[in-house]
Amino acid sequence: xxxxxxxxxxxxxxxxxxxxxxxxxxxxxxxxxxxxxxxxxxxxxxxxxxxxxxxxxxxxxxxxxxxxxxxxxxxxxxxxxxxxxxxxxxxxxxxxxxxxxxxxxxxxxxxxxxxxxxxxxxxxxxxxxxxxxxxxxxxxxxxxxxxxxxxxxxxxxxx
Numbered sequence: 674x675x676x677x678x679x680x681x682x683x684x685x686x687x688x689x690x691x692x693x694x695x696x697x698x699x700x701x702x703x704x705x706x707x708x709x710x711x712x713x714x715x716x717x718x719x720x721x722x723x724x725x726x727x728x729x730x731x732x733x734x735x736x737x738x739x740x741x742x743x744x745x746x747x748x749x750x751x752x753x754x755x756x757x758x759x760x761x762x763x764x765x766x767x768x769x770x771x772x773x774x775x776x777x778x779x780x781x782x783x784x785x786x787x788x789x790x791x792x793x794x795x796x797x798x799x800x801x802x803x804x805x806x807x808x809x810x811x812x813x814x815x816x817x818x819x820x821x822x823x824x825x826x827x828x829x830x831x832x
Contacts, residue, residue, distance in 0.1 A: 678712070681705045703736045710744035722753035722761070730757070734764040741768050781811040 684701050697705070709715065717737075722730060741747055751761070755773075762769050776784075785807055792798070798806075 678708055680708055699732065699736060703739050706736075706740050707743040710740055710747040714746040715744065715748070717747070717749045719749065719751040722751045723757045724753075730760070731764065734761060738765050738768070741765070778811045782807060785810060 684697055684705060688695055688697055688701075719733075722733075725733060737749060741749070753761075758771055762771075789798075789803060789806070
């Protein structure tokens with residue numbers, strides 16, 4: 674999309690004229706997203722949906738349902754812990770496919786190497802500490818994420 678739809682532009686212009694220049698309300702944002710997603714296929718990504726406050730998550734899921742009803746070509750990928758799957762399925766009935774996944778030892782080690790490489794305080798750690806981090810954290814994390822009783826982390830595909 675090369676231009677901003679006039680309805681979206683007008684909404685922002687109207688908000689500028691209100692006292693204090695308020696930002697658009699949720700109903701306005703939903704309407705704008707419905708407009709944009711109805712024009713072209715759209716992909717949205719939401720990470721850590723389980724960390725969203727329960728009340729706000731309910732409002733978000735209800736808003737996503739409104740968008741999906743007007744824009745069937747929209748796809749939403751959301752990550753979150755398994756305990757919210759029932760809530761997602763209830764609020765977005767007929768729109769959810771769930772896929773489970775969890776990090777493995779190689780993924781965790783790769784992530785740690787990147788983060789350790791970004792450390793700009795060179796004297797903060799010696800080779801022994803780095804070796805301990807690269808050995809113990811991936812072992813403990815992969816056991817925690819893969820073995821019982823920790824559930825796998827689901828990816829929710831909302832269509």
